Amino acid sequence: MTRREVQASVKDERLVMKRRDQMIKGAVTLFKQKGFHRTTTREIARAAGFSIGTLYEYIRSKEDILYLVVDRMYDQIRERLQKDLDTNQGTVASLKSSIAYYFRQMAEMQDEVLVMYQEAKSLTKDALPYVLNKEIQMVGMFEDVIENCVKNGELTLDEKQIKLIAHNIFVEGQMWAFRRWALQKAYTLEEYIDMQLDLLFYGVQGERSTKE
Amino acid sequence: MTRREVQASVKDERLVMKRRDQMIKGAVTLFKQKGFHRTTTREIARAAGFSIGTLYEYIRSKEDILYLVVDRMYDQIRERLQKDLDTNQGTVASLKSSIAYYFRQMAEMQDEVLVMYQEAKSLTKDALPYVLNKEIQMVGMFEDVIENCVKNGELTLDEKQIKLIAHNIFVEGQMWAFRRWALQKAYTLEEYIDMQLDLLFYGVQGERSTKE
Amino acid sequence: MTRREVQASVKDERLVMKRRDQMIKGAVTLFKQKGFHRTTTREIARAAGFSIGTLYEYIRSKEDILYLVVDRMYDQIRERLQKDLDTNQGTVASLKSSIAYYFRQMAEMQDEVLVMYQEAKSLTKDALPYVLNKEIQMVGMFEDVIENCVKNGELTLDEKQIKLIAHNIFVEGQMWAFRRWALQKAYTLEEYIDMQLDLLFYGVQGERSTKE
Amino acid sequence: MTRREVQASVKDERLVMKRRDQMIKGAVTLFKQKGFHRTTTREIARAAGFSIGTLYEYIRSKEDILYLVVDRMYDQIRERLQKDLDTNQGTVASLKSSIAYYFRQMAEMQDEVLVMYQEAKSLTKDALPYVLNKEIQMVGMFEDVIENCVKNGELTLDEKQIKLIAHNIFVEGQMWAFRRWALQKAYTLEEYIDMQLDLLFYGVQGERSTKE
DNA sequence: CATGAATGAGAGTTCATTCAT
DNA sequence: TATGAATGAACTCTCATTCAT
16 A cells, blocks of 8 residues: 555656646645635646646546645655654653644644645545555654653553554644634644643643743 | 524425425435535435425525534534533533543534534635634533633633643544544544543643553 | 336426437437537537537436437337338238338438438447347348248248348348438439349349330 | 548658558557547557657548548458459359459458448548549449440340449448348358349349259 | 647536526 | 426536647
8 A cells, every 4th residue: 555646648757747746736725725626627727837638648537636635745744754753762852842843844734734634535435545544654653753752661651542642643733724713813833832742741630840 | 693594485484494404414414425515406405305496495505505514513512512511510520521421422423523524614704604603612611611620629720721621622522533544443432532531631641540 | 128218307208208309309410410429419409409408307428319319210210110011911012012111211211321320339338239129120020021921922931031131121221321322313212112122023133024 | 533632741652651551550440449439549649659749740630540541441442352353254153253252352351341331421521522432433343244244145234223233232242241240140151142142143032043 | 750748629417506387 | 385397607528639849
């Protein structure tokens, strides 16, 4: 389950990548504004800077575009995350800093995140598993980091707890985007990060050091 | 900001309510299966048990149906929640039980929850504020209960913390639905509830009583 | 293998028949002029006197129209033929008169015949058997009449010969249409009929009464 | 009315012929399978072994290809026929043998025959006369042979009869192809030839030698 | 001469909405 | 009130043809 290839009529791989870049860029903007279903293929072509005929030289169907968009987003997020998590040292301090980093990344890509989570269901039965698999991989990255903390004796958690915590972290990162209408009115991003970290590690009742 | 009225041609209020009941019931089933955009008005009319002509006697546009559906869902959820929260006594024990109750309700209505969160963006700019307002009200209900705990001296939290905790609870309830593909494979509902409550109150590092 | 039903969205059977009549009439005219592939569904709708939307209330796909057209043609031809062959008395004289009658019918419907034989191949794999079956039935009608002559002792032919003769008659009737560019320049219809009957019964070398 | 020239951008006559050979060969295969309209120019180019750009260096439009194909088929058939008819000695025996030869040729080329007769109508008004003219020439070849028999006193037929007989022969040869679904189930090719010759020369009522 | 990426008119089909009955 | 036939704008997708390289 590595990747579902989207067929192109054009042979030149370089060109395919370039055109798909344009296409994805245009599509993301439009999907953000009006969603997948309300965006027409012609609009996407126009936004990408070429004709409808050309668009279809690089995809097979409209749904391919959605797949490409979602695929690209996951890759971007994972790439950034990977880079950071690789430096992780298996300490709680390091874990916190990775979570904060992840929250900031999601905040930066919040439009993309919204598209991803609202339109993913429009993917065909065919493409959905690939996408879910990517999500599982990303959650897995956090699970690994947490597990390191456990191995280092910094935390005491069993497998099930680790998994759930990883999911929570993941969703809290997305929350900033999909509940923006409430959260971004009430908190600054850094406030949100601090408070969520606090809650995550010490809980509602936990003895907390005073907020600095 | 109480409620956005959906215009009907038919005058008989009794009949309007009856027909809309049928309509909503049919639409929910269809939206669950295929989403709002892939469901046609004809299908909704058929599922509701009357003709397309009749359907349009009770709504103005297809989007009205989505609004009615989402509106109804919120009402149902809030109604159940209200009933439970009214008995709340402002203790941590009582709060936990309310959260658990809420999680179970969301699990029971998970299809509806999915429809709500995936299709809400298809509402017009016009209807969205009403819907968001309902969401805010519901989060507010949790805020009130938590505040009671604070007033009773059972918890020490400021306003901002209360709001964030309420949002977290809310989202964790929805998570069971929208991350079902991962969570429902790994946990039973009661496991999920126990573990989330644990994390919520004591955090990752908190000294936890052993799981009973 | 009686008939392949073409689905209509409209329920009123009377109306379906009426609209399909209009549709077929319009389509035949257009198919004659430009063939099936060069005729658009919009043109057919216009020729039928209604909108493209209405057209699709009575068919499922463009190919349905071709099927309806071909189906209708066969029915018309067979109906006329049936009526005549029913009066057939199993004599050679009567057989000749039936053949002549058939030739005249085909001449009258020559446009339809052309459409039928040039476009039939555009039918889907799905519909073709039904159409071929109709053709076989019609050839069978001639086989029966010839067989009567044999039973009455007017002709001496075995099964295989009867079948081939029936096919020849059939094709000679169509020839007047699909080789019109040559035949209709060289012969009047009645000439053609007389000469073909002559050749059919007496052959190239047969002792013929002198042509009047 | 000799031949309608298809314009090429390429000057080298040798090359033009070579490329057109490839093109026709590829196109015939495809037309046999899916007909003219359902075959794309890209497919033809690929089947011919060169690019779509190159294809258009040797033709002006897609329809040119159909013309080239049909033209080529006629040439092939006529060539074979010519070779045989040249040896014809103006006797009935010789005529029969030529007819049998022609039937066998048509059986061998039945796919081509089908393409020719089903797609000819797709030729433009412009090209059709050239094609019909070829057909007339070929019928004429049979007329000549029959006339020889008349001149030699082997047959007694007037001009009109000769022409009609030639057309009949011609169509009976094609019949084996375009009514294959019925005839090729019921008869072997040699049976078909024997029986048609018998009917042609002696008719339905003719005193025939018993079939062996 | 050969290539194949680019084009856009035009195809078939759908479906929200209307309105005469 | 209820019906469902009629509408046509709008959608996705195809493909013959061109032209810069």
